[in-house]
Amino acid sequence: MRINFDFADLEAFLAVAETLSFHRAASQLAISQSAVTRRIQKLESALGVELFERTTRSLRPTLAARDFEARARAMLSDATEAMHALGDSTLRYQYQRNEVVNFATIPTLTNDLLPRVLSRFKAEANQVRVNILDFFAGDVNEAVATGEADFGIGFIGIQEPGLEFDFFLDDKFVAAMHRDHRLAGQRQLRWSELADQSLIVPQKGGGNRLLIDTTLARSKQFLNWSYQARYSTTILELVRMDIGVAILPASAIPVAKDSQIVALPLVQPEISRSLGGIRRSGRSLSANAQLLYDLFVEECQGSSLAH
Amino acid sequence: MRINFDFADLEAFLAVAETLSFHRAASQLAISQSAVTRRIQKLESALGVELFERTTRSLRPTLAARDFEARARAMLSDATEAMHALGDSTLRYQYQRNEVVNFATIPTLTNDLLPRVLSRFKAEANQVRVNILDFFAGDVNEAVATGEADFGIGFIGIQEPGLEFDFFLDDKFVAAMHRDHRLAGQRQLRWSELADQSLIVPQKGGGNRLLIDTTLARSKQFLNWSYQARYSTTILELVRMDIGVAILPASAIPVAKDSQIVALPLVQPEISRSLGGIRRSGRSLSANAQLLYDLFVEECQGSSLAH
DNA sequence: ATTATTATTGCGTAATGCGCATTAATTTTG
DNA sequence: CAAAATTAATGCGCATTACGCAATAATAAT
CATH class of the missing domain: 1.10.10.10 (Winged helix-like DNA-binding domain superfamily/Winged helix DNA-binding domain)
Structure with a gap:
């Protein structure tokens, strides 16, 4: 073009x-x-x-x-x-990567998985610094492709030349609401049951919203939002104050005990996305990066984010 | 240039x-x-x-x-x-703004202030949709200047032509740590007491990091980070798992009771930033946008984010 | 109705960018 | 080691692009 x-x-x-x-x-x-x-x-x-x-x-x-x-x-x-x-003299230092592992991730994975992995990593590689490049999903692939990140954790969807993907887990979309909300006691929710709710949704322009829009369009349903925002943090705070019902991937919901937030699976239609590891094809990782990657693999094998 | x-x-x-x-x-x-x-x-x-x-x-x-x-x-x-x-036919619909209020904010303000304001707003303007443009600080000014946002909530610092600022409150940087951390019982912390901690800091490139770096440089102290990330959410999760001590503005710390996170004021040096409302000069807001803005003003008059 | 203002367009000129052909440099091969 | 193959750099001629100046047409202001 x-x-x-x-x-x-x-x-x-x-x-x-x-x-x-x-x-x-x-x-x-x-x-x-x-x-x-x-x-x-x-x-x-x-x-x-x-x-x-x-x-x-x-x-x-x-x-x-x-x-x-x-x-x-x-x-x-x-x-x-x-x-x-390009004139910044600190740039050269920044690329002395011997002691820094860079990995790209979507922010919603920070709730549970990332801290567990980093705890284990720190125990084994105490002096290594970790640069967490927390991006939106599209940027994760790009950061890996350009070498900015040693590897990434993000969506597995569109195949990209030069990148390899390892499946980690499926991440389903849920309805998040305050635990005192009148729908909170149900086991799951149909999209049609949300028609009269004040909906809080991801902003247009991101992968989450696109996935929601296209899936609902296929089942001839309309998304009637009252609030939209980019960060799941913003959205979750609105839920916490019982301002409305949010539509989010399960990975975005904190797993704290006694949480004021309840997450119910959404069905008819179900929406989910696959998450996994993203690496550059034909490139090996440094020892420290490989260790961190392997820890992610192990943690995901024993984990499910669909509450 | x-x-x-x-x-x-x-x-x-x-x-x-x-x-x-x-x-x-x-x-x-x-x-x-x-x-x-x-x-x-x-x-x-x-x-x-x-x-x-x-x-x-x-x-x-x-x-x-x-x-x-x-x-x-x-x-x-x-x-x-x-x-x-520019070929997207939905663009025209998107600018039919009669029923949508757009405001730009930094994500860290979502913890407490935003939900309270929106609760009050919803009670008075139930049918109005709210597009929350949650950005990094520099982007807030830009969104207001370009008209993408009706108004913004962000840093007051550099004067920008075409924008007016209203002071809301001061936001101090604190040390956030797990409540079981050995430093957690103190009333405040000197930066020098953090020298041997595993520090989690905002990533280079944002206003928070720049403010930290320049302030520490002036007092001849060195920031020896172990982890850096962009989103305060990511950072806070690492704190919650007691992976390290984070340096963040107080506004970024959730105020939930029984929180596992303790925030201690940082002194020698103290670092803080002013937050406020940002509007375009000489432009009046729509009635709904003005209502939302006024609610922010009211909530900030009765609020302090320096815990 | 007249005047002032300002976007558009024709013209001539300078600058820019291209492919072709050639040269120089450096790997590869035997 | 020498010869061959490969490939970035450069000179040349040509086409295209972009500019300012001057003039024109259109439209607010008076």
């Missing part, structure tokens, strides 16, 4: 979005106004959408521009940051 | 990094080998670093290339995704 715009186009776009004028944006960027026009036209052509509804005397961003604005900022910021970061 | 490279350069870079050969990268990209050479040279010149140590017959990525690889992927991915996203 050819990217037919460049950073200068993004700069022009952001200047126009900020000033709401080609003329003033040109001033700000110290280029001619016709150059601004051309950059915006180039960007519109590349993206296939109109970014600004404009006359010679007024200008208004389109909805597309409002979405694109944050994206443009992120790209420019990334590029700027990359240029700065 | 002029960005002197473009997406085609990033593509070439990644192809070379993957194939470890200009020749094979050229094949992969269906361009001539000399074009690959020129793009890499352009990128090296723009970044000011050598990316590949190479002879005519062999090639090896530099440390800089290994760092840059993930960044290059992210930028290309962002650009590709932006192009796809």
Whole structure:
């Protein structure tokens, strides 16, 4: 896929979005106004959408521009940051990896599994530092593929060239609610029983939400959320205060005794995902990384996260 | 700051990094080998670093290339995704905001404050949906500035044009440990008393870590971490299993009774940050957003997060 | 209705990026 | 060890891209 715009186009776009004028944006960027026009036209052509509804005397961003604005900022910021970061003299130290094991994981696995594994790891490799790269699911694969992480723990789904997967366990979606909630005594819940609840769901854009949306669409059900958030922590706190019923993978639910939160399996439809280890193909791990990986394997063999 | 490279350069870079050969990268990209050479040279010149140590017959990525690889992927991915996203027909629906309040917050504020506020909000505005954009601190300001969020709750620090800040409260850094830890009975801790502890700290790259690093550097102390992670959830679980002592802002510590975690104020030096409301200058909030904002103000007036 | 403002477009010029062919360097092979 | 094979770098000519200037057309402001 050819990217037919460049950073200068993004700069022009952001200047126009900020000033709401080609003329003033040109001033700000110290280029001619016709150059601004051309950059915006180039960007519109590349993206296939109109970014600004404009006359010679007024200008208004389109909805597309409002979405694109944050994206443009992120790209420019990334590029700027990359240029700065490469001058950072601490970088060389950071890649002296002899004493640091880097692994990538999704945050929800931290509830129980990770501390147990790290306890055992520390007992065997006391001087080794551990850099826990806790990411969203897609980023785990990427961190492993690029070598940022020695290995990862995450979803097994789409096959990716260059990566190997080891199955650890299945992780089912549950309905989490306060233990005093009127549905809390049931053994399981059908999705249809949640129709009148105040639902708290993962935000659009992540794998969890996508999985929920596609599964419900297949069974012709509609997700009528009242709150959405990105972090399961945020979601769980709302549950703890009995603000609503959350839809989450079981791995996201803490297993503390006397917890105020009850997790009930969701059926009709059931939704689950497979979790496992992710390594680079054909690459061996360092001794310490391999030890940590093996400990994960062992702990998962004796573990089930579907409460 | 002029960005002197473009997406085609990033593509070439990644192809070379993957194939470890200009020749094979050229094949992969269906361009001539000399074009690959020129793009890499352009990128090296723009970044000011050598990316590949190479002879005519062999090639090896530099440390800089290994760092840059993930960044290059992210930028290309962002650009590709932006192009796809603008065609998404659900976008128009998403900006029908009459019934949705969007606010941006840092995740650590979800422990206590957020659920209380939302309980009160729900009682007064039952049909309004709430999109909780839980971000890292820098992203909160950005979400407000770009209009993605109606308002934000985050750090008050660097003044940003176009944004207004309202002070809510001070948030101090504490040492969090298991209640059976040998230091847990103390009233407060000096940093020097942590020298022999297995420390769990926020990952480099975020505001929390930067604040810790700069403050300790000023008092000539060294942070000797054993584990680092991004999410306070991850960190707190390690504390709960008594794997080590964490350095976190008080707002990140859950306030549940009978918690297994004890938080002790850290002194010599003390580190704290101011939290508050963030709004766009000169813009009024919708009635529902204003109601939610006012509820945050009220709850913070009667709250202190320094346990 | 007239004036002022501003986005668009044509033109000429400079800069950029390409493939082809060649050269230089360095592994590989016998 | 020498010869052959491979491959990154560079010169050249050509095509494409991007710019500022000047002019035009459109549209708010007065």
